[in-house]
Amino acid sequence: MHDEGLMQPVNIFTQMPSCAPSAPGLETTGFEISADDVAEAMAWPGIVGLGEMMNFPGVTNGDPQMLAEMAATARAGKTIGGHYASPDLGPAFHAYAAGGPADDHEGTREVDAVMRVRQGMRAMLRLGSAWYDVETQITAITELGLDSRNFILCTDDCHSGTLINDGHMNRVLRHAISCGCDPMVALQMATINTATHFGLERELGSIAPGRRADVIFTSDLTTLPINRVMARGKTVALNGKVLTDCPHVAWPEAARRTVRIGADKIATEFMVAAPDGVDAVVVRVIGVIENQAPTKALEATLPVRDGYVIAQGNNCHVSLVERHRARGSVSNAFVSGFGYEGNMAIASTVAHDSHHMIVVGTCHENMALAANRLAEVGGGVTVWNDGVEQALVELPIAGLMSDAPAITVAAKADQIVQAMADCGCTLNNAYMQHSLLALVVIPELRISDLGLVDVTRFEITPVLKGV
Numbered sequence: 001m002h003d004e005g006l007m008q009p010v011n012i013f014t015q016m017p018s019c020a021p022s023a024p025g026l027e028t029t030g031f032e033i034s035a036d037d038v039a040e041a042m043a044w045p046g047i048v049g050l051g052e053m054m055n056f057p058g059v060t061n062g063d064p065q066m067l068a069e070m071a072a073t074a075r076a077g078k079t080i081g082g083h084y085a086s087p088d089l090g091p092a093f094h095a096y097a098a099g100g101p102a103d104d105h106e107g108t109r110e111v112d113a114v115m116r117v118r119q120g121m122r123a124m125l126r127l128g129s130a131w132y133d134v135e136t137q138i139t140a141i142t143e144l145g146l147d148s149r150n151f152i153l154c155t156d157d158c159h160s161g162t163l164i165n166d167g168h169m170n171r172v173l174r175h176a177i178s179c180g181c182d183p184m185v186a187l188q189m190a191t192i193n194t195a196t197h198f199g200l201e202r203e204l205g206s207i208a209p210g211r212r213a214d215v216i217f218t219s220d221l222t223t224l225p226i227n228r229v230m231a232r233g234k235t236v237a238l239n240g241k242v243l244t245d246c247p248h249v250a251w252p253e254a255a256r257r258t259v260r261i262g263a264d265k266i267a268t269e270f271m272v273a274a275p276d277g278v279d280a281v282v283v284r285v286i287g288v289i290e291n292q293a294p295t296k297a298l299e300a301t302l303p304v305r306d307g308y309v310i311a312q313g314n315n316c317h318v319s320l321v322e323r324h325r326a327r328g329s330v331s332n333a334f335v336s337g338f339g340y341e342g343n344m345a346i347a348s349t350v351a352h353d354s355h356h357m358i359v360v361g362t363c364h365e366n367m368a369l370a371a372n373r374l375a376e377v378g379g380g381v382t383v384w385n386d387g388v389e390q391a392l393v394e395l396p397i398a399g400l401m402s403d404a405p406a407i408t409v410a411a412k413a414d415q416i417v418q419a420m421a422d423c424g425c426t427l428n429n430a431y432m433q434h435s436l437l438a439l440v441v442i443p444e445l446r447i448s449d450l451g452l453v454d455v456t457r458f459e460i461t462p463v464l465k466g467v
């Protein structure tokens, strides 16, 4: 994907991933990234730094591998990207900043933005498909008057529908302006500030002699319609039409057929067994929060039927199916907040960051059907109701990406969103929330192939309370 990015008519730079696994000991990945891998990648063209140092306890505690990865990046003169997803802004955060990460995009509150720039980091303010972290933090500039040059706008996760229907960075800019940010300041936060942060300001980020002629032309500085896009001195898009080729690589077979779950799954594999002789149990529940990446660690009392715990009310079953090494293991827990009803299930092989398979459902039979369907098509997203598939997005490249045109993928993704709503889902951008249920570096509660993970303590925790 990095190679393909370098072939495009616009600038696509890459940060070398730092954390696979994101939290060692709490999940099993298909592949592990070492400090040597990071050092090698720093010499590649188009690599601008280290991506998302998510193992923030590792940095704070001086983990040798994390320190070696950051040292390799620093030696190459490149930028160490941060990811500090804890509300603790005390000594643990100071130690993290001292370790080397130079930016952070996980802030959700005004104080998070203030403390990041106070520690010498750049605060990246994020508007993803489901993360609305600009409005709550931009007041650090618009009301507290902090120097905007230390702030950067970013998207983080955006699904294809958002990109096609609402835009990418232009969407973030429009939003920042609508939150009261001066349009020129918002533009700086998406151009020159970013270029400076990644050491590219002598080539990019401003319209000035000696810089690449990468320019957008807009007729209105508030609504930001993009009338013309110029890249490397050539007009590449005009009035919504792309005028140039976007080359692609031929994907090797090894990048396809990556969903390995062993034998077909059956309903009982998705069930949580209860202790003998009880008719109700107290369970831990992953509580999804609208428009935010963190979850809440909740509890619920659920009934037991035929020895298994049954999700009720606003609670659903959530399962993680190991899919890289064909172990076929399934870990099971509970999640609330989606609002699903009836006999449904949704499965996805986009499951940050280890990208196993996450299945959420109200019905174990439908959960098994959805999981087996993704194994059959090589990955993607599928929604099932009453034994019938409602929508499917195939993501044949590693179970994560599509090589079909974005507009085609976005149309199918819209069908997923509709199918989720038809199953009772009321959550804004529920698919994004679904795909982050296994991200064991964002508090408070997540699921991995090893079980339920308490991300406030970085340890595996039982699903059943007091067992």
Ligand SMILES: [Fe+2]
Binding pocket: 052, 083, 105, 106
């Ligand atoms: Fe992150």
